[in-house]
Each structure stands twice: as C-alpha cells, then as structure tokens.
Amino acid sequence: MLAAYHEAFGPELAAMIRSVPARPGPGRNAVRILDVACGDATYARLWSEQLGVASEIVALDLSRAWLASAAEQIVDRPIALCQAKVDALPFADGAFDVAWCPQSLYSLPDMQACLNEMVRVVRSEGIVALVENDELHHILLPWPIDVELHLRAAEWKAFRQQHGPPSRFYVGRWLTRLLRTAGLRHVRERCYASVRQQPLTPPTSKYLTEYLRALRARVTPHLKPRMARRLAELADPDHRRFLLRRPDLTVICLDRLVTGVKP
Numbered sequence: 001m002l003a004a005y006h007e008a009f010g011p012e013l014a015a016m017i018r019s020v021p022a023r024p025g026p027g028r029n030a031v032r033i034l035d036v037a038c039g040d041a042t043y044a045r046l047w048s049e050q051l052g053v054a055s056e057i058v059a060l061d062l063s064r065a066w067l068a069s070a071a072e073q074i075v076d077r078p079i080a081l082c083q084a085k086v087d088a089l090p091f092a093d094g095a096f097d098v099a100w101c102p103q104s105l106y107s108l109p110d111m112q113a114c115l116n117e118m119v120r121v122v123r124s125e126g127i128v129a130l131v132e133n134d135e136l137h138h139i140l141l142p143w144p145i146d147v148e149l150h151l152r153a154a155e156w157k158a159f160r161q162q163h164g165p166p167s168r169f170y171v172g173r174w175l176t177r178l179l180r181t182a183g184l185r186h187v188r189e190r191c192y193a194s195v196r197q198q199p200l201t202p203p204t205s206k207y208l209t210e211y212l213r214a215l216r217a218r219v220t221p222h223l224k225p226r227m228a229r230r231l232a233e234l235a236d237p238d239h240r241r242f243l244l245r246r247p248d249l250t251v252i253c254l255d256r257l258v259t260g261v262k263p
C-alpha cells in the first residue's frame with residue numbers, strides 16, 4: 001500500500017523534497033540528510049536524486065524487514081542504512097543539516113521525545129522537516145455526506161479501541177505546535193493537494209482500492225448494519241456503486257509538510 005502511495009503521488013512527494021531549503025553546514029560541500037524511520041527508503045532515494053554527489057544521506061529504521069527492502073531500493077545510490085530507534089539516535093549532536101521524517105511520526109512511540117532527538121542531531125540553523133496528514137482530511141472522496149460523517153466517527157472509535165487515545169492519527173493538525181514545543185524557530189507549513197481524476201493510473205487505483213478495503217475493515221464493526229451495507233457497496237471493487245468507478249470521480253490527497261529551523 002505504501003509503495004502504491006509513493007508511486008501514485010510521486011510528483012508531489014518529489015516537490016515536497018525540492019521545497020526544503022537543504023544547505024551544507026559551514027565549511028562543507030555536501031548536505032547531510034537523515035531520513036528518519038525511512039521504511040523502504042523511497043525518500044532517501046528522492047533526496048539522493050535531487051542532491052546527487054553533493055549529499056551524504058543516512059536512512060534509519062528500526063525494522064530489519066524495512067531495511068532489507070530499503071537496501072534493494074538504494075542499491076545504486078551512496079546511501080548508508082542504519083538500524084536504530086528514533087528516540088535514541090546513534091549520532092552526535094548537530095551531525096546533520098536536515099532531519100527528514102515523512103509519514104512516520106504518528107507511528108512512533110513517544111512523538112515529542114522522537115522529535116527532540118531529531119532536533120538534537122541537527123546542527124544550529126539546520127532543519128527538521130515532517131510530512132504527516134490528518135485522517136479526517138487526508139483522502140477526500142465524493143462520499144454521500146451522511147456515509148462520510150458516520151464512517152469518520154466510526155473510524156475515531158476504531159482507532160481508540162485498537163490504539164488508545166486516537167490523537168496520533170490526526171497529528172497533521174498539531175505539527176506546528178509539536179515543532180515549536182521542540183524549540184524550533186521559523187516553523188512553516190505547506191499543504192500539498194494531489195488531485196486525481198479518471199482515468200486513474202494503476203498505482204493510484206491500487207492505492208485507493210486498498211485504502212477503501214482497509215477503511216471498511218476498520219470501521220464496519222462500529223457502524224449500524226444499514227450504514228455498513230452502504231459502505232460495503234461503495235468500497236467493493238466488484239459492486240456497481242464502487243466509488244472509484246465513477247466517471248466523474250475526483251480524489252484529493254492532502255499532505256502537510258512542516259519545517260522548523262534549529263536556533
């Protein structure tokens with residue numbers, strides 16, 4: 001699903017990276033980037049493609065499985081891989097010019113502690129950049145309004161039941177506050193709206209079909225039977241009411257990029 005997402009929204013993700021003013025520290029030619037919780041290192045690769053030889057990139061993740069898939073992705077790129085926890089980064093203070101953490105903060109154990117670690121390993125005047133979204137306003141589809149209101153309320157209940165306080169799934173709306181609390185200055189937010197219409201490309205179709213499947217599985221136990229039936233039709237690729245079949249379909253994906261500068 002993540003791979004399909006990267007492919008579906010690749011141009012916008014690359015634009016996010018281009019918008020981060022990454023500069024080498026004093027007396028150096030290469031920009032030092034830390035890709036925090038890198039997953040399959042798609043972003044580390046995009047950084048490498050953008051900066052070329054003028055970069056020293058480390059992609060870090062806790063999971064061996066993700067790092068194995070990252071190793072395949074960066075085989076022809078001079079990117080170092082590192083297995084470590086975000087809340088105990090194995091780097092000296094000020095070691096990087098940019099700490100880049102996309103679509104991961106919400107999944108980390110103590111978000112503020114992890115953010116503080118990112119700030120620690122960035123040099124003075126360096127940048128911490130986060131990409132996150134807010135489940136209420138991430139994938140905008142032309143749902144019947146009553147279905148959408150019920151399913152978002154059910155999703156909140158599902159998150160709460162499975163994960164405790166659900167606020168981390170809506171973290172996009174609090175990113176600027178988190179960065180300020182971590183002591184960063186010049187905190188700036190940009191929103192990237194990726195708009196897709198018919199015909200959907202295969203990666204976009206794959207991502208959205210999987211998104212709808214996962215959403216339906218998550219919320220159905222928290223919906224009344226009639227609403228669950230309506231959602232089942234709208235999210236079922238084999239049903240004539242399947243949302244993604246609509247000839248007039250417009251899908252908007254909202255991602256927030258928030259950056260802050262270390263004093």
Ligand SMILES: C[S@@+](CC[C@H](N)C(=O)[O-])C[C@H]1O[C@@H](n2cnc3c(N)ncnc32)[C@H](O)[C@@H]1O
Binds near residue numbers: 043101102108
């Ligand atoms: C949703 S994935 C996003 C990966 C990548 N940033 C991307 O957008 O493609 C979240 C990643 O966080 C990693 N992760 C979760 N907890 C972590 C921790 N405490 N320290 C380091 N990585 C962690 C997972 O292994 C996973 O690769």
